[in-house]
Structure formats: structure tokens, C-alpha cells
Amino acid sequence: MSGANPDAARFRHIVRQLQADKQDNPYDWNEPYDVREIERAGDIVFVDAYTTVTGADDRSSHYDISLREALHNWEVKHGVNKSLETQRKVPNTVKLFLNFLEVQDVSLQSVSRRDVYDFIEYLAQHYAKNTVSGHISRLKVVWELAKDRCDVTGDNPFHGHKMDGTSETKKYELFTPSELQALNKSLDEASKDRKLIFLLGLYTGARLSEICNIKAGNIMQAGDHYYYHIEKGKTKDATRNVPIPPELVADTLALREGLADDDLLFSVDSKTYSRWFSVLKSSLVDDSRKVFHSLRVGFSTALKRCDVHERYAAEILGHKRGETMSYGYYAKENEVHKLASEAAKAFSYIKFAWLTDKREEGR
Incomplete structure (x- = not known):
């Protein structure tokens, strides 16, 4: 797996804009754009977005949202309303998952259920069941927001897994x-x-x-x-x-x-x-x-x-x-x-x- 293209956010923004133009004016929505001139100007991101919307060459897989970008969107949209503990835990879980994959960042769309299964197997060797469940739950909500934003498609790879762990969470005992x-x-x-x-x-x-x-x-x-x-x-x-x-x-x-x-x-x-x-x-x-x-x-x-x-x-x-x-x-x-x-x-x-x-x- 590799990290997502740094121009991904702009690509998706242009695609959404062009798709809206195409829906509003299906016959001559692309008339204002001289693609050859834009290409000569070196704006490859716009050209890729344009050819994706026309169907001539779907380049969307090259601009998938990354996990870190999805995390940032979650922090802006939902994180500000969460407790400081949750604001700390979600980025820590993302970092733990990326460390497990041995990458700095990863295309969120490319994360498979097998990746998540292997991550759970790894966590289960070190953490209690509730802790493992907490990590997966935090990654799941980051992915769900990305889907709500139409940044990813398909089924959430973090959903529906059986959780295992070293033991149940320790019961806190009273001090004498x-x-x-x-x-x-x-x-x-x-x-x-x-x-x-x-x-x-x-x-x-x-x-x-x-x-x-x-x-x-x-x-x-x-x-x-x-x-x-x-x-x-x-x-x-x-x-x-x-x-x-x-x-x-x-x-x-x-x-x-x-x-x-x-x-x-x-x-x-x-x-x-x-x-x-x-x-x-x-x-x-x-x-x-x-x-x-x-x-x-x-x-x-x-x-x-x-x-x-x-x-x-x-x-x-x-x-x-x-x-x-x-x-x-x-x-x-x-x-x-x-x-x-x-x-x-x-x-x-x-x-x-x-x-x-x-x-x-x-x-």
C-alpha cells in the first residue's frame, strides 16, 4: 500500500464541481474548458478530474483520500465536539494502524478487510478485548465520515469483525x-x-x-x-x-x-x-x-x-x-x-x- 496523492483533496473537489455542472447542463457543461490549453499549462490535476468526469479516463484511483486526511476531516467535523480523551485516542489509533502497516499514510479506499483482520490479530496479542474493540471502533467512525463525504465507496472494512484479546479488561479494586x-x-x-x-x-x-x-x-x-x-x-x-x-x-x-x-x-x-x-x-x-x-x-x-x-x-x-x-x-x-x-x-x-x-x- 502507498500513501495517497497530496493533490487528492483538490482532485475530488474539482470532480464534484464538474459533476454538478454536468448535471445542471448535460449538453454543453464542458464548453468553457480548453483541456489542451489546461494541459499545456501543467494543471494535470484538473485534466485528470476532467477526463474522469467525461469518462474518457477514470483517474480517481490515483487520488484516493488518505487515512490521515480522513482523520483530519473527522477532527474538524466531529472531534471538536468530543472529549479531550477521545480527541487524543483517535489520532493515536490511526498512528498505531499505520505503524502496523509500516507506512506513513495509506489510501483509505485500499484498506481491505484482511488488513483489518490482521491488525486485530496483532492487537489481540497485546491488548484486552475491550481495548482492541475500541481501536477498531475509532477507525470505523473515521471511515464512515469519509463515506458520508463521498470520499470512499463500498463497505466499511472496519465493520463486523469478531474481537479477541489477551483477556478481559481488569476489574478495578478498592483501596483498603x-x-x-x-x-x-x-x-x-x-x-x-x-x-x-x-x-x-x-x-x-x-x-x-x-x-x-x-x-x-x-x-x-x-x-x-x-x-x-x-x-x-x-x-x-x-x-x-x-x-x-x-x-x-x-x-x-x-x-x-x-x-x-x-x-x-x-x-x-x-x-x-x-x-x-x-x-x-x-x-x-x-x-x-x-x-x-x-x-x-x-x-x-x-x-x-x-x-x-x-x-x-x-x-x-x-x-x-x-x-x-x-x-x-x-x-x-x-x-x-x-x-x-x-x-x-x-x-x-x-x-x-x-x-x-x-x-x-x-x-
Whole structure:
């Protein structure tokens, strides 16, 4: 396989334009064009488009859209509306596929089902089934947009494959109280913002990517309660307002001071923090199933143990729910008050049942 012609976009644009002219005026649509003169001028792309539309010489296969070009179109059309995590994952998957094919770029039309099958076989040797499925799904949507744009024809080669993998995705395990206490104490040596990320994960159950993507302007107040607004996240249900525990408000506001509304609250991205936290955690907890996401599992568990109604748990965690509350930047005071009241139950449970050293408490 080879990369697509760099003039491909212009070729397809001219073809669409000439086809429209031909449809509107089928008898003398080509009268304005002197092909020999255009050829002498060296505009081979136009000549190829012209002969393709006339049927004299179909040159379209020489101007197929490339995978990287299709990715760019996806980023412009759909990527801007996706989470930062998705915006990162789709280009990474495209790069992984091209590396597998050992090319810098490839004609999207030339990708066969066998190419995709072989790619899945390769991925299955290294990744869990869900991860393999995610990679193929991302390539599938890039191809589908190209077909919607009439840049490719035929069946989507990324659709309808059986997925295999090394194993199912690992189940995240809860940190034990002693492990949480050790982590919390160890983070006293870290910067205030890194400690705050940990505590927000612990006490609000937000995903790491959601926390690291909080903007200064997302910190809001409704009545006596502060909350942060998650604009978009892993799923469509991730948009929500999350109450900030009173004990974390001062540090959160201090971090916001001096920032513009569009500035990120934290100076570290989720990928960097995840790696840093993994190293820190490994020195204290020897269990690969226990990661930052385990804090979210813990908060969800605390909500359940405190008998918080599933409706409110879903609102706080960003799980699938009914459209019962509004999720603009400016939440209604009674909405935040109720969410804060329910979240406070889990906050207290985690603080006193898990994070408090009972030996210290009895002294």
C-alpha cells in the first residue's frame, strides 16, 4: 500500500464541481474548458478530474483520500465536539494502524478487510478485548465520515469483525483503608495541586481526565455550595455539576485565583498525572488492579453504603440517568444543595471509615 496523492483533496473537489455542472447542463457543461490549453499549462490535476468526469479516463484511483486526511476531516467535523480523551485516542489509533502497516499514510479506499483482520490479530496479542474493540471502533467512525463525504465507496472494512484479546479488561479494586491512609500521607509531600487532584477523585468520584480538564470558569457557586461543572467527558452522561466538599473549597478557590475562565485549573494533564500517580502508588500498593480510577469505584461504593438513592448517585458520578436536572454552568441552588447533601454522606463515610486511622483516633 502507498500513501495517497497530496493533490487528492483538490482532485475530488474539482470532480464534484464538474459533476454538478454536468448535471445542471448535460449538453454543453464542458464548453468553457480548453483541456489542451489546461494541459499545456501543467494543471494535470484538473485534466485528470476532467477526463474522469467525461469518462474518457477514470483517474480517481490515483487520488484516493488518505487515512490521515480522513482523520483530519473527522477532527474538524466531529472531534471538536468530543472529549479531550477521545480527541487524543483517535489520532493515536490511526498512528498505531499505520505503524502496523509500516507506512506513513495509506489510501483509505485500499484498506481491505484482511488488513483489518490482521491488525486485530496483532492487537489481540497485546491488548484486552475491550481495548482492541475500541481501536477498531475509532477507525470505523473515521471511515464512515469519509463515506458520508463521498470520499470512499463500498463497505466499511472496519465493520463486523469478531474481537479477541489477551483477556478481559481488569476489574478495578478498592483501596483498603490502610492503603488510602498511606497514599494520603505520602501525598503531603507532593504539590498542593497534585494532592487536590487526588482528594477530588477520592471525595467526588470524578474521572482523572474530568478533573484535569476543569477550567477556572467551571468553578461555580450556588447559595452556600460550590461545585465544578464538567462540560463533557467519557460519555454523553458525563456532563454534570459536582459538589465540592467544604474542606476542599479553600484550596480549590486558591488554585483558581489569577486564572482566566478558560485556563485549566490544574497545570498537569491526566496522562502525566496518571503516570506519576502510578509510580507513587506502586511504592505503597502492590496490586495492578488498584489505580486512580479505584477512587471512583470507592466513592461509588460509599454512596451505596450510605443508601444514597441511585438517582442522585448517577447525577453525581455522571452515569446514565433521566433528564431530571439542568446542566448549564449556572445550576439552580436547590439542585446543588440536594446533590451536596447526598454527596456529603459519602464524604463523611470515606473520611471517618476509611481515611481515619483508628489507632490514632483511640489515643
